[in-house]
Amino acid sequence: xxxxxxxxxxxxxxxxxxxxxxxxxxxxxxxxxxxxxxxxxxxxxxxxxxxxxxxxxxxxxxxxxxxxxxxxxxxxxxxxxxxxxxxxxxxxxxxxxxxxxxxxxxxxxxxxxxxxxxxxxxxxxxxxxxxxxxxxxxxxxxxxxxxxxxxxxxxxxxxxxxxxxxxxxxxxxxxxxxxxxxxxxxxxxxxxxxxxxxxxxxxxxxxxxxxxxxxxxxxxxxxxxxxxxxxxxxxx
Numbered sequence: 001x002x003x004x005x006x007x008x009x010x011x012x013x014x015x016x017x018x019x020x021x022x023x024x025x026x027x028x029x030x031x032x033x034x035x036x037x038x039x040x041x042x043x044x045x046x047x048x049x050x051x052x053x054x055x056x057x058x059x060x061x062x063x064x065x066x067x068x069x070x071x072x073x074x075x076x077x078x079x080x081x082x083x084x085x086x087x088x089x090x091x092x093x094x095x096x097x098x099x100x101x102x103x104x105x106x107x108x109x110x111x112x113x114x115x116x117x118x119x120x121x122x123x124x125x126x127x128x129x130x131x132x133x134x135x136x137x138x139x140x141x142x143x144x145x146x147x148x149x150x151x152x153x154x155x156x157x158x159x160x161x162x163x164x165x166x167x168x169x170x171x172x173x174x175x176x177x178x179x180x181x182x183x184x185x186x187x188x189x190x191x192x193x194x195x196x197x198x199x200x201x202x203x204x205x206x207x208x209x210x211x212x213x214x215x216x217x218x219x220x221x222x223x224x225x226x227x228x229x230x231x232x233x234x235x236x
Contacts, residue, residue: 126160202227
């Protein structure tokens with residue numbers, strides 16, 4: 001399920017391409033990006049096409065002029081079937097621009113869950129503000145077996161999801177909502193910087209899925225084929 005009110009930004013960096021990952025952070029990353037953009041890599045530099053590098057004074061001026069206060073809980077939420085998101089990112093809180101950071105308040109109603117997904121460009125740090133969350137986190141398998149963790153996080157707990165690791169969480173209670181504050185080391189707007197399990201599944205040919213699962217292709221006949229994010233869903 002998607003939020004029709006969400007309008008993707010024109011900036012590709014807000015859609016999950018974190019230039020920090022391509023060039024590195026800070027002024028070194030800015031220099032590399034400017035070098036590519038100005039034709040300094042793979043071509044002779046031209047004074048007419050060179051792009052001036054941002055200086056520390058430019059960054060300081062921006063930080064001194066931008067508003068440091070953001071009313072997170074007063075922002076219009078992105079509403080889904082199983083809950084809602086309220087976020088502070090470069091689009092909504094301009095002082096975060098270039099800081100490689102964002103934060104979201106996630107509310108899951110009874111039966112609500114965050115679609116299983118992973119983030120290509122960011123790790124994720126979750127603080128449970130109220131309620132109880134049930135988590136599953138799938139890591140890599142360098143020793144031949146997957147690192148697969150399932151656990152419950154309660155009010156006051158922190159949960160860390162490493163970059164690129166498949167994970168999900170849901171509201172484990174039947175009598176109260178779950179509220180979690182989620183921090184990312186990425187400037188990309190949530191949920192543009194995640195790859196969901198539904199889209200991943202449906203992006204694969206059905207015969208390949210059947211072979212991978214070791215079942216007849218007909219076993220997937222009743223599964224919808226839409227490639228779209230669910231983000232926050234609800235158990236039926």
